[in-house]
Amino acid sequence: MTTKLPPTDVVIIGLGWTGAIVAKSMTDAGLRVVAIERGPWRDTPTDFPPNYAPDELRYAVRHDLFVRPAQTTLTCRNNPSQTALPIRTWGSFLLPNGVGGAGVHWNAQTWRFLPTDFVLKTHLTQRYGAKFLPEDITIQDWGVTYDELEPHYDTFEYLCGTSGIAGNLKGQKQPFGNPWEGPRSRPYPDAGAKAALRTCAMGRGSERNGLQPLPATLRQSVARLHEP
Amino acid sequence: MGTQKCVHALVQLQGTSTTPFFEILLQDTRQGFFADPIYGGNRDMAAWKMIGFPGARYDYRDWVERHNERYPLPPVSITGRTEWSPARP
Numbered sequence: 001m002t003t004k005l006p007p008t009d010v011v012i013i014g015l016g017w018t019g020a021i022v023a024k025s026m027t028d029a030g031l032r033v034v035a036i037e038r039g040p041w042r043d044t045p046t047d048f049p050p051n052y053a054p055d056e057l058r059y060a061v062r063h064d065l066f067v068r069p070a071q072t073t074l075t076c077r078n079n080p081s082q083t084a085l086p087i088r089t090w091g092s093f094l095l096p097n098g099v100g101g102a103g104v105h106w107n108a109q110t111w112r113f114l115p116t117d118f119v120l121k122t123h124l125t126q127r128y129g130a131k132f133l134p135e136d137i138t139i140q141d142w143g144v145t146y147d148e149l150e151p152h153y154d155t156f157e158y159l160c161g162t163s164g165i166a167g168n169l170k171g172q173k174q175p176f177g178n179p180w181e182g183p184r185s186r187p188y189p190d191a192g193a194k195a196a197l198r199t200c201a202m203g204r205g206s207e208r209n210g211l212q213p214l215p216a217t218l219r220q221s222v223a224r225l226h227e228p
Numbered sequence: 229m230g231t232q233k234c235v236h237a238l239v240q241l242q243g244t245s246t247t248p249f250f251e252i253l254l255q256d257t258r259q260g261f262f263a264d265p266i267y268g269g270n271r272d273m274a275a276w277k278m279i280g281f282p283g284a285r286y287d288y289r290d291w292v293e294r295h296n297e298r299y300p301l302p303p304v305s306i307t308g309r310t311e312w313s314p315a316r317p
Contacts, residue, residue: 053284053306057263200295 008032016101021159039067039097042104065105067095109216110162112153115146115182146182154185163190165215178214265305272310276303 010026012019015035023033042048058064072095075084096102116123119141124132133139156162166187167177206213260269262276264284270276276283283303291299302310 053286055264055266055284055306057259057267061259 005034008034010034011036014101015099016096017103017106019101020103037099037101038072040099042099059105063090063094065097066090067097071097108160110157110160112181113146114180118142118145118149150182150185158189161190162188163215164188165191167214176212176214179212264307266307270305273303273305 009031010023010033012023012033012035015023015037019035019037023035026033067090069086069088069090073086074095076087077084094102094105096104098104121133121139121141124139165177166174166184167179167181168174168183169187170185171183173179203213260267263270265271265273273283275281280299281303282299282301284306285301285304291297
């Protein structure tokens with residue numbers, strides 16, 4: 001039996017980070033938006049109150065927030081000679097379930113891609129010669145460059161209150177950040193959690209050996225909330 | 229419960245390898261011993277005391293930069309502290 005729902009301007013399939021940002025932009029522009037998501041409804045006060053401790057067995061081991069294999073069964077084989085069988089326990093990837101999508105359980109590491117990642121075929125060919133890439137390697141340039149995406153990276157980092165230490169501000173290398181990253185238009189919005197890196201034995205040893213350890217770039221805002 | 233099911237299956241399926249049975253037995257034992265007492269094992273956080281795991285404390289920020297110091301507080305579980313456990317039957 002078909003259920004006919006009231007008409008709407010926009011339907012978004014999947015309400016994770018991407019869908020939620022698109023939904024906000026479109027509702028701000030005055031459009032009526034319906035978002036469709038598999039799995040349960042989740043909201044912050046009910047599912048993620050600060051006085052609740054998500055424990056390792058329920059969440060990390062038994063994958064409470066992810067799709068149940070019986071809910072959406074995928075098959076897998078490790079090489080073409082095998083018969084593909086149903087995956088019973090997620091491993092190399094974790095399918096999100098419920099409102100919020102992967103944004104509910106992501107590790108909040110928000111590295112930017114390097115400028116060369118966007119033009120990988122060109123980069124490797126220029127660096128190692130036209131014969132470097134075997135014919136059956138199908139990598140391509142993205143068709144969009146780091147510089148074109150930089151304002152969007154910036155918007156997302158400020159939306160999230162991402163923490164980290166800039167390694168390259170408008171082309172100027174900065175100490176204690178990632179020296180290989182592309183130019184940023186401004187610093188991270190948050191200096192970040194106290195990093196044990198520079199005081200611990202591993203951090204000091206790395207520096208003694210000429211390496212440049214840097215804190216992970218995380219969306220774990222500790223200083224203040226940011227509402228751009 | 230998982231283990232009971234597995235034993236049952238092995239009895240019915242003669243010739244099946246015992247490896248999956250042992251793997252589940254080992255996994256359940258590990259999980260029962262090390263998981264939060266809320267699941268019924270790890271009574272009084274005995275496993276956590278043994279390995280020095282402080283449990284489900286809310287905030288460790290004061291300790292981020294204190295290396296090679298023993299954390300002095302006893303473990304807490306999701307349901308609380310050892311002293312709050314009901315008396316043994």
